Amino acid sequence: MREKNKLSERQRAILKFMEHYVENFGFPPTIREIGEATNIKSTSVVNYNLNKLVQSGHLARLNRKSRGIRLTSQIPVGVREPSNSKRVYLLGEIVAGQPIAIPEDIAHHPDPESALDVPPALLGGLDAAEVFALRVKGDSMIDAMIQDGDIVLFRKQLTAQNGDMVAVWLDERSETTLKYFFREGERVRLQPAHPTMQPIMVAAAHCHVQGRVLSVIRTLG
Amino acid sequence: MREKNKLSERQRAILKFMEHYVENFGFPPTIREIGEATNIKSTSVVNYNLNKLVQSGHLARLNRKSRGIRLTSQIPVGVREPSNSKRVYLLGEIVAGQPIAIPEDIAHHPDPESALDVPPALLGGLDAAEVFALRVKGDSMIDAMIQDGDIVLFRKQLTAQNGDMVAVWLDERSETTLKYFFREGERVRLQPAHPTMQPIMVAAAHCHVQGRVLSVIRTLG
DNA sequence: GTGTGCGTAGAACAGAAGTTTGACAATAGA
DNA sequence: TCTATTGTCAAACTTCTGTTCTACGCACAC
Numbered sequence: 001m002r003e004k005n006k007l008s009e010r011q012r013a014i015l016k017f018m019e020h021y022v023e024n025f026g027f028p029p030t031i032r033e034i035g036e037a038t039n040i041k042s043t044s045v046v047n048y049n050l051n052k053l054v055q056s057g058h059l060a061r062l063n064r065k066s067r068g069i070r071l072t073s074q075i076p077v078g079v080r081e082p083s084n085s086k087r088v089y090l091l092g093e094i095v096a097g098q099p100i101a102i103p104e105d106i107a108h109h110p111d112p113e114s115a116l117d118v119p120p121a122l123l124g125g126l127d128a129a130e131v132f133a134l135r136v137k138g139d140s141m142i143d144a145m146i147q148d149g150d151i152v153l154f155r156k157q158l159t160a161q162n163g164d165m166v167a168v169w170l171d172e173r174s175e176t177t178l179k180y181f182f183r184e185g186e187r188v189r190l191q192p193a194h195p196t197m198q199p200i201m202v203a204a205a206h207c208h209v210q211g212r213v214l215s216v217i218r219t220l221g
Numbered sequence: 222m223r224e225k226n227k228l229s230e231r232q233r234a235i236l237k238f239m240e241h242y243v244e245n246f247g248f249p250p251t252i253r254e255i256g257e258a259t260n261i262k263s264t265s266v267v268n269y270n271l272n273k274l275v276q277s278g279h280l281a282r283l284n285r286k287s288r289g290i291r292l293t294s295q296i297p298v299g300v301r302e303p304s305n306s307k308r309v310y311l312l313g314e315i316v317a318g319q320p321i322a323i324p325e326d327i328a329h330h331p332d333p334e335s336a337l338d339v340p341p342a343l344l345g346g347l348d349a350a351e352v353f354a355l356r357v358k359g360d361s362m363i364d365a366m367i368q369d370g371d372i373v374l375f376r377k378q379l380t381a382q383n384g385d386m387v388a389v390w391l392d393e394r395s396e397t398t399l400k401y402f403f404r405e406g407e408r409v410r411l412q413p414a415h416p417t418m419q420p421i422m423v424a425a426a427h428c429h430v431q432g433r434v435l436s437v438i439r440t441l442g
Numbered sequence: 443g444t445g446t447g448c449g450t451a452g453a454a455c456a457g458a459a460g461t462t463t464g465a466c467a468a469t470a471g472a
Numbered sequence: 473t474c475t476a477t478t479g480t481c482a483a484a485c486t487t488c489t490g491t492t493c494t495a496c497g498c499a500c501a502c
Contacts, residue, residue, distance in 0.1 A: 269450080
């Protein structure tokens with residue numbers, strides 16, 4: 001027998017969706033929207049479960065009002081997931097004519113002003129402590145499909161796997177560039193992201209990987 | 222300039238009523254409810270003033286959604302913990318050969334699977350409910366410095382200011398493209414982000430703005 | 443005057459959204 | 473086994489709600 005005060009899977013899903021929806025849209029969902037989100041095919045079933053949730057005190061409803069559903073515990077503090085965005089620090093700029101100048105102490109940079117909140121997805125599975133951000137200055141990275149003002153998330157590392165987009169310092173040109181990295185014997189092929197641009201071949205010894213690009217953020221707003 | 226920041230009596234009344242209503246019921250009122258409360262006889266007049274308030278930045282609306290009205294100032298309300306990332310929905314793809322096919326129902330696709338958590342900075346000050354995301358398919362946007370797989374955050378709008386990056390549908394080419402928008406008399410200059418690419422000049426009548434680009438996210442993982 | 447833009451009103455409409463009904467399957471208890 | 477309960481579904485139904493269209497008065501510029 002099912003315990004009376006125990007919510008069903010669907011009811012939990014509905015509550016969760018409700019919280020979620022209200023938070024993002026500022027108003028409650030319709031029965032049909034709940035149904036779609038929780039894989040309930042019939043509006044009557046949603047209605048049924050909604051009434052259950054009213055009985056159990058989780059929701060309040062207003063008859064015949066569209067979207068007249070309300071969480072009784074409007075903001076259940078405990079249930080709330082800790083803000084899942086990660087904090088990354090913007091440590092400087094990336095300019096073609098200079099090596100990336102990153103202080104050793106990524107972690108020792110608690111300047112709140114330069115903090116960026118980024119979704120974990122942009123970190124490629126890495127820990128926020130391993131990641132830092134640089135703002136691109138100038139249009140020299142344009143063949144990497146990166147433009148002035150973009151923010152690039154890096155992981156500091158001195159080696160790379162084939163196919164990684166990396167920041168490399170080129171001795172011969174005295175510049176930092178962002179390219180896709182391919183090791184080819186003693187040489188390295190640096191492939192621009194822009195398909196019409198030609199790759200650069202350099203001796204591995206004169207090509208210093210400084211970091212791997214995890215993601216790029218561009219704000220136009 | 223007829224840009225008057227001054228709100229009419231009715232518009233102030235509407236805002237005031239909105240605040241009260243949302244506070245009391247937990248969801249926004251309908252057009253008719255607003256009309257009754259503010260002594261406006263016709264729903265079209267309420268609608269008219271609502272649109273004014275959207276223009277002046279006081280409200281955000283979701284097309285055709287019942288009660289899809291929201292105070293822009295609503296966000297910092299109350300007890301809310303700084304869950305500082307906003308949830309935006311990935312509603313589809315953007316392909317050169319097709320108009321952007323999503324528009325109306327931003328709120329209609331509350332599929333949690335397609336949710337993206339983005340820092341508020343990427344929303345350009347807009348409410349999450351106004352923003353949606355599309356994944357770019359193919360390399361046709363390359364002169365907009367946007368590549369296959371990038372995620373583009375949009376605000377749906379049919380007009381643009383000079384300098385906005387917009388998604389436009391070009392009748393003559395039957396394609397959607399992302400360009401910087403500049404109105405020049407009866408014609409529109411569409412300027413690629415890539416500086417070596419030439420701008421396109423089109424008749425304003427054959428150039429349909431579909432949305433404004435707020436930001437671009439690229440994950441290289 | 444005349445025309446234009448703005449705010450207002452009313453009505454009609456299409457689509458959205460809540461409610462109800464009848465049917466069916468699975469389960470637990472008599 | 474039979475039956476009551478619970479959960480599910482589809483469809484029909486009614487009501488609600490946003491949108492659109494036409495019309496009208498008013499202020500202001502020409």
